[in-house]
Amino acid sequence: MIGCTTWLHPYVFYLGAQPACKPANLVCVGRILCQMVPCGAEEVDEAIKSAHAAYLQWRKMAGMERARVICVLFIKGQHIQLPGGSFAYTRREPLGVCVGIGAWNYPFQIASWKSAPALACGNAMVFKPSPMTPVTAVILAEIYKEAGVPDGLFCVVQGGADTGTLLCQHPKVAKVSFTGSVPTGKKVMEMSAKGVKQVTLELGGKSPLLIFKDCELENAVKGALMANFLTQGEVCCNGTRVYVQREIMPQFLEKVVKRTKAIPVGDPLLDGTRMGALISKPHLEKVLGFVSQAKKEGAKVLCGGEPIVPSDPNLKGGYFMAPCVLDNCRDDMTCVKEEIFGPVMSVLPFDTEEEVIGRANNTTFGLASGVFTRDISRAHRVAENLEAGTCFINNYNISPVEVPFGGYKMSGFGRENGQVTIEYYSQLKTVVVEMGDVDSLF
Numbered sequence: 001m002i003g004c005t006t007w008l009h010p011y012v013f014y015l016g017a018q019p020a021c022k023p024a025n026l027v028c029v030g031r032i033l034c035q036m037v038p039c040g041a042e043e044v045d046e047a048i049k050s051a052h053a054a055y056l057q058w059r060k061m062a063g064m065e066r067a068r069v070i071c072v073l074f075i076k077g078q079h080i081q082l083p084g085g086s087f088a089y090t091r092r093e094p095l096g097v098c099v100g101i102g103a104w105n106y107p108f109q110i111a112s113w114k115s116a117p118a119l120a121c122g123n124a125m126v127f128k129p130s131p132m133t134p135v136t137a138v139i140l141a142e143i144y145k146e147a148g149v150p151d152g153l154f155c156v157v158q159g160g161a162d163t164g165t166l167l168c169q170h171p172k173v174a175k176v177s178f179t180g181s182v183p184t185g186k187k188v189m190e191m192s193a194k195g196v197k198q199v200t201l202e203l204g205g206k207s208p209l210l211i212f213k214d215c216e217l218e219n220a221v222k223g224a225l226m227a228n229f230l231t232q233g234e235v236c237c238n239g240t241r242v243y244v245q246r247e248i249m250p251q252f253l254e255k256v257v258k259r260t261k262a263i264p265v266g267d268p269l270l271d272g273t274r275m276g277a278l279i280s281k282p283h284l285e286k287v288l289g290f291v292s293q294a295k296k297e298g299a300k301v302l303c304g305g306e307p308i309v310p311s312d313p314n315l316k317g318g319y320f321m322a323p324c325v326l327d328n329c330r331d332d333m334t335c336v337k338e339e340i341f342g343p344v345m346s347v348l349p350f351d352t353e354e355e356v357i358g359r360a361n362n363t364t365f366g367l368a369s370g371v372f373t374r375d376i377s378r379a380h381r382v383a384e385n386l387e388a389g390t391c392f393i394n395n396y397n398i399s400p401v402e403v404p405f406g407g408y409k410m411s412g413f414g415r416e417n418g419q420v421t422i423e424y425y426s427q428l429k430t431v432v433v434e435m436g437d438v439d440s441l442f
């Protein structure tokens with residue numbers, strides 16, 4: 001089974017969230033690409049049962065056997081010597097049927113980052129993509145099938161909150177790995193707690209980027225753009241609170257605005273395009289609403305922040321906006337406190353290292369952070385003191401798959417990517433071996 005999709009109800013959806021698949025042109029703007037029914041209790045149960053049946057075979061295979069279909073790192077335990085030649089060893093065993101629930105902004109990566117380590121550790125996965133981006137997970141299922149993954153081991157179910165709830169509450173599910181917003185993450189954690197299921201939560205952020213006066217300014221400016229405008233700003237770990245040391249603020253703003261105004265917004269299928277359309281009309285309106293609110297609260301728009309219609313007539317009706325830089329920001333403004341999830345950079349001045357670290361940490365989020373400085377001691381000191389799951393030094397938004405990623409505080413817990421992920425998709429069994437006689441107290 002690769003999907004439980006049926007095709008009745010008008011669930012509008014868009015293909016993918018890579019720039020190449022954004023709702024930018026007439027192929028997808030405002031048009032229904034396909035209609036589907038969210039999976040109900042029966043389909044969810046069928047998917048979980050099918051995943052469980054496949055898991056019972058898959059779990060017995062050695063890592064080397066699984067590696068024929070999916071590249072598997074060594075999954076190792078420990079050997080512990082005990083007195084008298086006795087010993088103990090640990091085994092990393094799979095959890096069972098894991099559920100993956102994804103957000104819409106990186107739909108293919110989210111499905112891959114959850115399912116690949118889950119399967120590598122011997123689990124099965126039932127994955128529910130966001131109803132905004134239901135297609136790429138099915139393509140991933142087809143890729144797995146072609147690679148030799150047994151039927152049922154990776155199932156895709158479609159739907160929104162109701163289907164997600166059914167998955168989280170299903171008694172045969174051992175773990176839920178969730179990517180999405182903080183409010184939904186809390187619900188997922190609550191439901192999982194009732195069944196004592198393990199959870200990984202990859203949630204939202206409002207990450208700080210600290211730019212010190214001793215930085216290499218051109219790199220800091222480029223880093224600030226990477227931190228804010230990648231994928232139309234629809235990135236969880238974006239460094240949207242850009243703290244700039246007061247002495248270099250004028251030069252920084254001049255350069256950052258010049259580069260921002262030059263970002264080619266348009267057809268994501270063209271090589272020269274660097275920013276496509278936002279995911280949907282309501283989301284565009286929400287992002288524009290944050291810009292209006294920022295103006296009301298005293299921010300100054302240095303560039304962008306308004307909807308645009310690219311010159312190509314094929315792009316009419318796309319949810320485009322001009323990337324925005326906000327000056328005169330204060331820590332108490334809505335645009336500085338809340339996740340916008342669009343191309344809006346808020347710039348704030350600071351004076352000292354101690355002050356800026358305090359301000360950077362004054363948030364309930366803790367997903368990522370960044371620092372630009374030429375002072376190596378300062379760089380590592382700041383990295384140590386920032387309360388976030390990642391700190392980028394002299395760059396931003398570098399996420400190779402071999403590097404662990406995840407949040408502090410309300411941005412979640414658990415990690416994705418990197419070898420450490422194995423710990424989140426396996427459980428440790430301890431085996432104690434007696435080599436002598438039983439020394440009984442009774």
Ligand SMILES: NC(=O)c1ccc[n+]([C@@H]2O[C@H](COP(=O)([O-])OP(=O)(O)OC[C@H]3O[C@@H](n4cnc5c(N)ncnc54)[C@H](O)[C@@H]3O)[C@@H](O)[C@H]2O)c1
Pocket residue numbers: 101102103104105106128129130131159160161162163164165168179180181182183184185187188201202203204205235236237339341367407411412
């Ligand atoms: N930390 C990360 O790695 C990461 C990565 C990407 C996106 N995000 C975050 O995701 C958010 C944007 O994505 P979104 O709008 O799709 O988030 P969302 O929380 O609205 O939805 C995420 C997923 O949860 C499902 N869902 C909704 N209600 C549910 C419920 N009650 N039970 C179970 N599942 C339910 C949705 O259908 C969707 O598949 C942003 O906050 C962003 O920061 C985080």
Ligand SMILES: O=CCc1c[nH]cn1
Pocket residue numbers: 105106234235236237399405
């Ligand atoms: O939206 C966040 C996606 C991401 C990037 N790196 C790790 N996760």
